[in-house]
Amino acid sequence: QKEVEQDPGPLSVPEGAIVSLNCTYSNSAFQYFMWYRQYSRKGPELLMYTYSSGNKEDGRFTAQVDKSSKYISLFIRDSQPSDSATYLCAMSVWGGSEKLVFGKGTKLTVNP
Amino acid sequence: GAGVSQSPSNKVTEKGKDVELRCDPISGHTALYWYRQRLGQGLEFLIYFQGNSAPDKSGLPSDRFSAERTGESVSTLTIQRTQQEDSAVYLCASSSPYDRGHRVGLYGYTFGSGTRLTVV
Numbered sequence: 001q002k003e004v005e006q007d008p009g010p011l012s013v014p015e016g017a018i019v020s021l022n023c024t025y026s027n028s029a030f031q032y033f034m035w036y037r038q039y040s041r042k043g044p045e046l047l048m049y050t051y052s053s054g055n056k057e058d059g060r061f062t063a064q065v066d067k068s069s070k071y072i073s074l075f076i077r078d079s080q081p082s083d084s085a086t087y088l089c090a091m092s093v094w095g096g097s098e099k100l101v102f103g104k105g106t107k108l109t110v111n112p
Numbered sequence: 113g114a115g116v117s118q119s120p121s122n123k124v125t126e127k128g129k130d131v132e133l134r135c136d137p138i139s140g141h142t143a144l145y146w147y148r149q150r151l152g153q154g155l156e157f158l159i160y161f162q163g164n165s166a167p168d169k170s171g172l173p174s175d176r177f178s179a180e181r182t183g184e185s186v187s188t189l190t191i192q193r194t195q196q197e198d199s200a201v202y203l204c205a206s207s208s209p210y211d212r213g214h215r216v217g218l219y220g221y222t223f224g225s226g227t228r229l230t231v232v
Contacts, residue, residue: 088154088155102154
């Protein structure tokens with residue numbers, strides 16, 4: 001079993017839809033949870049960053065972490081064609097090298 | 113510089129040849145990471161530098177892979193005797209553990225655009 005599982009999609013939605021992306025993980029030591037967005041032929045860019053459990057909101061984006069279920073989610077409200085990208089979840093433990101463990105990424109297309 | 117710079121952006125090499133990939137981190141970032149992204153896969157951690165030492169090399173897949181870093185500056189990832197399974201995008205990231213006294217660490221991770229390596 002991989003440490004982080006993410007459905008690769010692809011996911012196609014109409015403009016304005018609410019998008020739900022999620023990851024599950026097996027390592028209970030993970031404490032930092034991140035969502036990255038990656039456009040084609042670009043490096044990932046950080047979207048949301050959450051420590052431990054709870055919700056975090058930033059504009060149209062909401063990140064949720066449920067450590068008891070080892071499940072994290074990213075919600076995108078009022079999705080736009082410019083949101084079309086691959087979304088990667090990433091996790092890390094406290095201290096050490098702070099290396100990130102990534103999911104495979106979900107490819108999202110928002111159709112105008 | 114303003115961002116993490118990687119060169120070359122694309123590299124095609126013949127099986128068995130050695131390649132060197134370069135990463136120029138954001139000025140002042142003490143931590144530097146190399147990741148590999150194979151087609152349809154998430155990013156895999158390769159190696160972590162703090163300054164010019166590498167306390168975590170656990171992700172290097174074989175002894176054909178090595179990396180070095182000059183001070184808190186440029187890093188080079190070298191792959192010897194390349195194999196077709198080495199074909200991937202190699203991404204570099206840098207970060208600074210602190211920003212104006214606050215611990216940022218993971219929040220401050222910035223990735224380059226990567227080097228797309230194709231072994232034929």
